[in-house]
Amino acid sequence: MNNSEYAITVKDLTKKFGDFTAVDRITFDVRKGEIFGFLGANGAGKTTAMRMLCGLSVPTSGNGRVAGFDIVRQAEMIKRRIGYMSQNFSLYQNLTAEENLRLFGTIYGLSDREIKTRSQRLFQDLDMESMRGKRVGDIPVGWKQKLAFVAATIHLPEIVFLDEPTGGVDPVTRRKFWELIYKATADGMTVFVTTHYLDEAEYCNRVSIMVDGRIEALDSPDNLKKRYDADTMDEVFRMVAKNAKRAE
Amino acid sequence: MAILNALIKKESLHIIRDPRTLLITLLMPLVLLLLFGFAISTEVRNIRICAVVDRHTDETRAILERFRNNEYFDFQGLVASTEQNRMLEEGLTDAILILRTATGNMESQIIVDASNTTMAQAATGYIESMVSGQSGNSPIISSTLYNPQLKSSYNFVPGIMGMIFILICAIMTSVSIVREKETGTLNLLIVSPIRAATIILGKLIPYFILSAVILAIVLMLAYGVLGMPYSPASIVNVVLFSLLYILLSLSIGLLISALVRTQLAALIVSAVAFMLPVVMLSGMIFPIDNLPIVLQWVSAVIPARWYIAAMRKIMVQEIGIGFLVGELTILASTTAVLLTLAIVKFKSAVR
Known part of the structure; x- marks a missing residue:
């Protein structure tokens, strides 16, 4: 088990593709139960960094531990303890909401009974009873997004990675989605989230801002705003990222 | 599992x-x-054929009779030798069978429209066997194994x-x-x-x-x-x-x-x-x-x-x-x- 106070620790993590350094010696930790915002423009290296943490990509150098396990040597152990939700809330469109949950529950080794009781409770909590038997392809996008989050966390992972979870969703739905994230952290889950929307950065306990493969700023939103003498995270981001060389 | x-x-x-x-x-x-x-199917049916005959004998009559009665051919009758090229050029027929008996022995010639090669090859084969089969002294006895009906x-x-x-x-x-x-x-x-x-x-x-x-x-x-x-x-x-x-x-x-x-x-x-x-x-x-x-x-x-x-x-x-x-x-x-x-x-x- 992971007894340290950190869910994720990363030191000098680097990923090169040929001559191109996608992620350049990043170092940070994420405390347990924290909502950690991972900001950066497109191409700044967010997704590459996240893939290394999920065990999908092997770092060129540096090291990291997720849920107490080494990201290079113990990737399989990490996979059991994390949840992952990607940009387009990918679920199987031709399966119903319930079938999707059952599939992902089974994949993460839950028993039929566990899946049944958990999905029953989740559908009730989310007020989604009416959506249960509908194919995901026919469900409105806001619900789909919640469902994707539920599917990613049905096995109660220690850490959930959210890759642009609110892309293309209206502000009201986004706010509701964040309520869901808060609820998950109240249960002790750690949330690692990348986002484009800088208003969402305000919801995070701490945020890091990546520019050209490096982490240029890392603190709580309030501290960052103070340091850069800015009113919003948007301004902070613009000041930190103004020297970015990589194109959007 | x-x-x-x-x-x-x-x-x-x-x-x-x-x-x-x-x-x-x-x-x-x-x-x-x-x-x-x-x-x-690669079988060829309904081949249109005309015949040019300079002098009828029992042999030529028997050959033409075979063409008339064969389901693979659509026998269009006799034409004059001056007509044969026009028939082919205008696409009125697929093949011309020329039988010459004036010299005593029967000589035969086949002219085929080969703009469709599959048809032309098949037609030539059929016509040859029908003409030579008549004489009854063909030295080759062929038998088709495995798929006799082709x-x-x-x-x-x-x-x-x-x-x-x-x-x-x-x-x-x-x-x-x-x-x-x-x-x-x-x-x-x-x-x-x-x-x-x-x-x-x-x-x-x-x-x-x-x-x-x-x-x-x-x-x-x-x-x-x-x-x-x-x-x-x-x-x-x-x-x-x-x-x-x-x-x-x-x-x-x-x-x-x-x-x-x-x-x-x-x-x-x-x-x-x-x-x-x-x-x-x-x-x-x-x-x-x-x-x-x-x-x-x-x-x-x-x-x-x-x-x-x-x-x-x-x-x-x-x-x-x-x-x-x-x-x-x-x-x-x-x-x-x-x-x-x-x-x-x-x-x-x-x-």
Whole structure:
């Protein structure tokens, strides 16, 4: 088990593709139960960094531990303890909401009974009873997004990675989605989230801002705003990222 | 095991809930078989023929009578020798038979419109045998083994089978995996603790079963409707070879899916890189011996060639598996190589 106070620790993590350094010696930790915002423009290296943490990509150098396990040597152990939700809330469109949950529950080794009781409770909590038997392809996008989050966390992972979870969703739905994230952290889950929307950065306990493969700023939103003498995270981001060389 | 079951169930639901694709998948073999088995045939019928005769004898009358009564010919009557070129040029007839008896011995000449080579070749052959057969002293006695009626379905059924499985297995498998790449669901599977081998099996098994169903349909049609020669031993061999070939085609699909990113690319690669060579170079339609020597070499690496050759031997000649060791070895080793390559590529692609 992971007894340290950190869910994720990363030191000098680097990923090169040929001559191109996608992620350049990043170092940070994420405390347990924290909502950690991972900001950066497109191409700044967010997704590459996240893939290394999920065990999908092997770092060129540096090291990291997720849920107490080494990201290079113990990737399989990490996979059991994390949840992952990607940009387009990918679920199987031709399966119903319930079938999707059952599939992902089974994949993460839950028993039929566990899946049944958990999905029953989740559908009730989310007020989604009416959506249960509908194919995901026919469900409105806001619900789909919640469902994707539920599917990613049905096995109660220690850490959930959210890759642009609110892309293309209206502000009201986004706010509701964040309520869901808060609820998950109240249960002790750690949330690692990348986002484009800088208003969402305000919801995070701490945020890091990546520019050209490096982490240029890392603190709580309030501290960052103070340091850069800015009113919003948007301004902070613009000041930190103004020297970015990589194109959007 | 529970995970594999869940994946297979998921894939099956996907197949069933996409009725349009399923219908096409099941109907296509049916249509192709019936089309090639009945409608498209290399037999030539209703050849229009005119005769030019300078002086009638009993011999020429007997020959013309044969043409009148033959169902393969549409005898248009006698024409003057000055007319013969015009008839051909204007496309009023397909062939002119010239019989000259003025010198005492009968001399014959055949002029054929070869703008359609298949028709011209067949017509020349028929006419020659009808003219010479008359004299009754032909030194060659020919007997046609295995397919005495020269039914073209005997030739096409194995070919169609060679094409159908490449089409269905390679395209359906690759497209279904690449679709998961596009929608991002493959990522969800990869970040989960599932082993890559389980993901692969979860794809291969449902499509293997679907292909087996298609095989059953094809065989029922081939034996029941198209009248392929039937014996229990040959059916066992047919099924054995076909299941091996299905596995091979699935491996190709898996390999394609590991190499491309979009469904469109998967479709194009499957269709262009695998379908066309199968149709052109596998001996399905054009005999391999007729190909230029370089293309004959190329055809040697096309698995369909060996499958179709084996199927012809089993289905038409009904020979035992002992005569097919060569084909079996080639298909089995190709399958092993392709499957290994596909798994390695797939694993590295999902890492």
